[in-house]
Amino acid sequence: MRTSNFLLSTLKETPADAEIISHQLMLRAGMIRKVAAGVYNWLPVGLRVLRKVENIVREEMNKSGAQEVLMPAVQPAELWQESGRWEMYGGELLRLQDRHGRDFCFGPTHEEVITSLISNEIRSYKQLPANFYQIQTKFRDERRPRFGVMRAREFIMKDAYSFHLDQEGLQATYDVMYETYTNIFTRLGLGFRAVEADTGSIGGNTSHEFHVLADSGEDAIAVCDKYEYAANVELAEAVTIGGDRPNPTKTLSKVDTPDQTTIAQVSEFLTAEVKTTVKTLLVHGVEDGLVALVLRGDHELNELKAEKHPLIASPLVWASDEEIKEAVGCMPGSIGTVELGLTVIADRSAANIADYICGANTDGVHYTGVNWGRDCPEPEIFDLRKVVEGDICARADNESDESKLSITRGIEVGHIFQLGTKYSEAMNATCLDNNGKAVVMPMGCYGVGVSRIVASAIEQNHDDRGIIWPDSMAPFQLVITPIGYKKSERVKSVCDEIYNTLTKAGIEVLLDDRNERPGIMFADADLIGIPHRIVIGEKSLAKEQIEYKNRRSDTSEDVPQNDIIEFLMERVVKS
């Protein structure tokens, strides 16, 4: 490709509304342009990268034995009513009506469509297992789209759905997909990690997320290398801290704490360590009435864990100030475990401390020296809190520095689930087993955020000059920067010859034949992140040398003109 025939819409200045580096660079490099909140145009440079990712995903999926299909983006409401998600899915589902007033939605995911399709196509266990995928535009009406294509409303996703005779078959395909995803992200040249994950609204049980590791990631991941444990913080198990609960040593006493309502205020006012306080949070129960959740003052509630408790309403609903006043007689900030009169569920660590401080259920008053079993009933114990850096790994058999969790951040680019029979049951997807008996097929589902991968790769690979693509994703492998293309016949003919030879050899070459100053051409090539560059000018040709530079390296090297083709063929990865 020649730049004279290619839309290189680079920007010198950073658009004001782009917050994170990948969004800024995608705009500056002329990869994307915004059409509406969370909706983007892909320009030629961007689309070339997107297609690279798509192709790698497609190749690896095909290798795994999955079959490509294409389902409609617009789906009839009936299918969603059948699965029960028309009501459940909420605001993220973009609902539409056709001219007859019939309800449709723009598909945010395709479990309904595929299950309905396959239930008609697959009749016999002999056709199983089967795995179908597509690469397609999805729409999820995010309440807050942001970060460019990282969290867009319209985006490209690879989604796959597998069907099985039994759980064993599902597990086997799940393992194959785990392997396939590992291959995909390895081929893309990304630093990533597979982590145990919550299954969220899609449903099902076993699940792993694949995260590209980056500080700007929206997810926190707890990792312990020693025990090979990695889990999304949403899910990561928090173990009890500090052995058996100590015996009480203090007596229960009431202290006035006027206007002290937060943990920080109370602990400072009473000159006590934060971890000797507990906070009592009131939420709605499954039945009418409130349930009290007790955490150590320095810990935070993990709402997803709380929602899994059978007595707690899901989704979690916080008690309002009025409800708290009515049930307890005080405002939030002075609630405690003594004579509370509500069901109490305590986090493992909160249940394991003695002589703690909590509210006295009267505004401006707290208790000190509170002990479970003596001053209030023993609580029900449940894992309620978010893990924090330095917690002991749930898989560890002893407490040591090696068994401590570290927390890193990641961008979720892949997610694999074992769905079980949630959808096949609802939509009656059965096949006959070898006894001629109808069996509801267990399902798996496997997603890759194709457009998000593009952004996450930039988060991981950039410098102050721009993007540094891994070879596998680069819009072009090589850029030829001539010095004096329009002035020097010799420069022009050498450039054209190398360009033609390499292009014929299947390498994607960008020849910068604009009549620009070298500084502009260098800046553009660096900004759009082409991994390999050669510079051809009269000066070096006089020495029969051609300058080569890798985008990642600070220095260039001179290559004899006669060896340049061989040199480049060796270094530049063919697409």
Place this chain on the structure above:
RNA sequence: CGGGGUGUAGCGCAGUCUGGUAGCGCAUCUGGUUUGGGACCAGAGGGUCGGGGGUUCGAAUCCCUCCACCCCGACCA
């Protein structure tokens, strides 16, 4: 959904408080001088000042209203 903020040329911004013919830098186009890391000179084009309504002799500026976009939050006990 709650809170905050911003809408002026393709991009980045000033002008709004205190009403009086719409500006700057970058980009674009023309001519010239340049040409190894975002050049210089001269000239040119480009704006319903987010939309609608109102006040006024006169509105980018004041008032009302709608819209779009961005940020923060959704942990308060």
